[in-house]
Amino acid sequence: MDVQTLTYLIVGVTFALYIGIAIWSRAGSTKEFYVAGGGVPPVMNGMATAADWMSAASFISLAGIVSFTGYDGSVYLMGWTGGYVLLALCMAPYLRKFGKFTVPDFIGDRYYSQAARTVAVVCAIFICFTYIAGQMRGVGVVFSRFLEVDVETGVYIGMAVVFFYAVLGGMKGITYTQVAQYCVLIFAFMVPAIFISVMMTGHVLPQIGFGAELIDAAGNGTGVYLLDKLDGLSAELGFSQYTEGSKSMIDVFFITGALMFGTAGLPHVIVRFFTVPKVKDARVSAGWALVFIAIMYTTIPALAAFSRVNMIETINGPESTGVAYETAPEWIKNWEKTGLITWDDKNSDGNMYYAKGPESEMKIDRDIMVLATPEIANLPAWVIALVAAGGLAAALSTSAGLLLVISTSVSHDLLKKNLMPDISDKKELMFARIAAALGIVMAGYFGINPPGFVAAVVAIAFGLAASSLFPAIIMGIFSRTINKEGAIAGMVIGLAFTASYIIYFKFVNVADNNPDNWFLGISPEGIGMLGMVINFAVAFAVSKVTAAVPQNVVDMVEGIRFPKGAGEAHDH
Amino acid sequence: MSFESNEKAEGYWRENLRLVLSLLAVWAFVSFGCGILLVDVLNEIHFMGFKLGFWFAQQGSMYVFVALIFVYVAKANALDKKYDVHED
Numbered sequence: 001m002d003v004q005t006l007t008y009l010i011v012g013v014t015f016a017l018y019i020g021i022a023i024w025s026r027a028g029s030t031k032e033f034y035v036a037g038g039g040v041p042p043v044m045n046g047m048a049t050a051a052d053w054m055s056a057a058s059f060i061s062l063a064g065i066v067s068f069t070g071y072d073g074s075v076y077l078m079g080w081t082g083g084y085v086l087l088a089l090c091m092a093p094y095l096r097k098f099g100k101f102t103v104p105d106f107i108g109d110r111y112y113s114q115a116a117r118t119v120a121v122v123c124a125i126f127i128c129f130t131y132i133a134g135q136m137r138g139v140g141v142v143f144s145r146f147l148e149v150d151v152e153t154g155v156y157i158g159m160a161v162v163f164f165y166a167v168l169g170g171m172k173g174i175t176y177t178q179v180a181q182y183c184v185l186i187f188a189f190m191v192p193a194i195f196i197s198v199m200m201t202g203h204v205l206p207q208i209g210f211g212a213e214l215i216d217a218a219g220n221g222t223g224v225y226l227l228d229k230l231d232g233l234s235a236e237l238g239f240s241q242y243t244e245g246s247k248s249m250i251d252v253f254f255i256t257g258a259l260m261f262g263t264a265g266l267p268h269v270i271v272r273f274f275t276v277p278k279v280k281d282a283r284v285s286a287g288w289a290l291v292f293i294a295i296m297y298t299t300i301p302a303l304a305a306f307s308r309v310n311m312i313e314t315i316n317g318p319e320s321t322g323v324a325y326e327t328a329p330e331w332i333k334n335w336e337k338t339g340l341i342t343w344d345d346k347n348s349d350g351n352m353y354y355a356k357g358p359e360s361e362m363k364i365d366r367d368i369m370v371l372a373t374p375e376i377a378n379l380p381a382w383v384i385a386l387v388a389a390g391g392l393a394a395a396l397s398t399s400a401g402l403l404l405v406i407s408t409s410v411s412h413d414l415l416k417k418n419l420m421p422d423i424s425d426k427k428e429l430m431f432a433r434i435a436a437a438l439g440i441v442m443a444g445y446f447g448i449n450p451p452g453f454v455a456a457v458v459a460i461a462f463g464l465a466a467s468s469l470f471p472a473i474i475m476g477i478f479s480r481t482i483n484k485e486g487a488i489a490g491m492v493i494g495l496a497f498t499a500s501y502i503i504y505f506k507f508v509n510v511a512d513n514n515p516d517n518w519f520l521g522i523s524p525e526g527i528g529m530l531g532m533v534i535n536f537a538v539a540f541a542v543s544k545v546t547a548a549v550p551q552n553v554v555d556m557v558e559g560i561r562f563p564k565g566a567g568e569a570h571d572h
Numbered sequence: 573m574s575f576e577s578n579e580k581a582e583g584y585w586r587e588n589l590r591l592v593l594s595l596l597a598v599w600a601f602v603s604f605g606c607g608i609l610l611v612d613v614l615n616e617i618h619f620m621g622f623k624l625g626f627w628f629a630q631q632g633s634m635y636v637f638v639a640l641i642f643v644y645v646a647k648a649n650a651l652d653k654k655y656d657v658h659e660d
Binding site: 071073243257563 | 596619633634
């Protein structure tokens with residue numbers, strides 16, 4: 001069977017599986033899902049959280065980004081895993097003890113204010129919309145390659161699939177579907193990584209192969225370490241050293257921080273820890289989530305290094321003089337159809353040549369690295385098909401989770417609790433659907449007109465979460481003195497500062513988006529960490545000069561600090 | 573109030589904060605410290621085929637993160653028992 005048929009087959013089977021699970025688990029468990037206490041075991045919850053978490057951006061783009069930027073890509077690896085430590089230690093157990101359903105609920109109650117709740121809802125919706133915008137591009141890339149259409153058409157197909165999927169029951173049986181999706185995506189990710197690791201270094205574990213010697217075709221050691229080879233190749237072609245990168249230290253520091261604190265402030269992740277039976281489970285569930293995430297995230301940099309060496313050698317040849325286009329492997333021609341690889345024979349010698357700077361004849365989109373890896377390494381057709389299914393699993397599980405939060409926020413937190421308190425259930429549901437549809441349309445728009453790479457778009461959502469929700473939640477738990485005026489001022493100023501910095505450099509004055517113009521050399525991706533510091537500072541200052549926190553709220557804060565007496569989570 | 577006295581409640585919270593802060597110190601040290609601020613110094617040291625700073629940034633910090641959460645879970649559960657504020 002050819003790749004095309006196999007792809008249809010494997011993608012079809014996995015889709016049938018998800019829909020089957022959604023229908024099966026819908027029957028008895030609708031209520032259990034919303035009132036959480038029903039008891040999702042911590043390991044399962046961890047797995048579902050991991051699937052929710054690992055988006056198309058992680059699956060498709062991240063290895064590509066690390067592959068093209070080397071050490072600089074570490075910001076995503078550390079940032080997107082380090083946030084779970086904060087979640088487990090500083091947030092999950094207390095929010096579980098608090099025992100309500102959404103993040104705006106906590107902020108509204110802790111700061112005894114409808115206005116605080118509204119600000120939190122607006123932040124949550126804003127963050128989810130930004131985040132989902134990064135997803136569709138990924139889905140589009142997958143479809144465009146395997147249906148052999150351009151990326152735009154791929155995005156349209158992706159929008160249609162996600163829409164049906166979300167409406168069809170993805171919303172309801174979501175946790176168990178995500179467990180299945182995790183299994184598909186991790187299998188799809190690990191198989192090619194292990195294949196390549198064995199081929200290039202003889203080690204089964206990519207994490208070990210990453211630091212090992214390369215072997216030749218006969219399986220004998222060459223005495224050259226993978227990473228040394230890569231540093232050598234990078235230098236030769238005019239790139240900065242793979243293991244050193246090109247971003248300034250302060251920028252790496254701030255981006256990592258923004259991603260870590262942002263992770264701990266993302267509404268669709270936090271909500272996960274409301275769904276376990278006990279405070280104890282909330283703690284360990286974050287641990288399991290990180291185990292499942294780390295399996296993939298420690299493989300990503302290894303895969304990135306393997307495919308970089310592979311790609312450069314395929315295009316430039318062993319002598320680094322270029323390979324004749326005539327003899328180019330199939331994958332280059334396949335990806336040219338999608339427009340994600342282009343070849344421009346500048347010196348008309350009929351050879352392909354890849355390097356940094358004007359003499360480079362190849363343009364290669366980073367987003368294709370994971371999808372193209374099995375083809376580059378000549379792996380069997382079923383592996384290529386499996387990777388497509390994995391990419392789609394990643395995109396679907398994250399989109400479904402986000403759409404759920406968007407529609408709850410809009411219909412429940414914003415409309416029912418704020419704007420129209422006597423709305424009927426039927427109307428509430430209608431608004432939830434409209435919000436989901438709007439989410440998909442927006443995501444599609446940004447998928448077709450991407451303001452950056454997939455992961456970069458997602459990175460913006462983290463900046464916003466770090467500068468608005470994260471400080472408000474942390475102060476709500478660890479301080480008895482921050483009052484509503486302080487919290488609201490902190491959130492508004494933190495968010496406004498971060499958003500305007502990002503919008504200025506990403507949309508208004510794109511030409512100025514370079515280190516010379518950045519404040520202290522901090523890029524828009526990293527500014528959220530500074531926004532967070534501003535939020536904390538403003539909240540402390542304003543709380544000092546305004547009325548004290550009422551006694552009943554102080555009692556509530558003291559009450560969430562120990563586990564005893566945590567009831568079932570309830571929906572208001 | 574589930575604590576026998578205010579002193580107990582204060583004691584529990586103090587011990588809890590000490591636990592969380594010491595684990596967060598390790599968290600910051602391996603990522604912001606070894607992976608970013610000290611990366612150039614550590615890169616002088618080779619560890620298998622890795623430069624050590626690069627290894628912390630792309631591998632080591634993540635292993636430590638996982639370990640930290642499980643250490644926290646064990647210690648926090650023990651602390652709850654000590655002050656008798658665990659769930660039934």
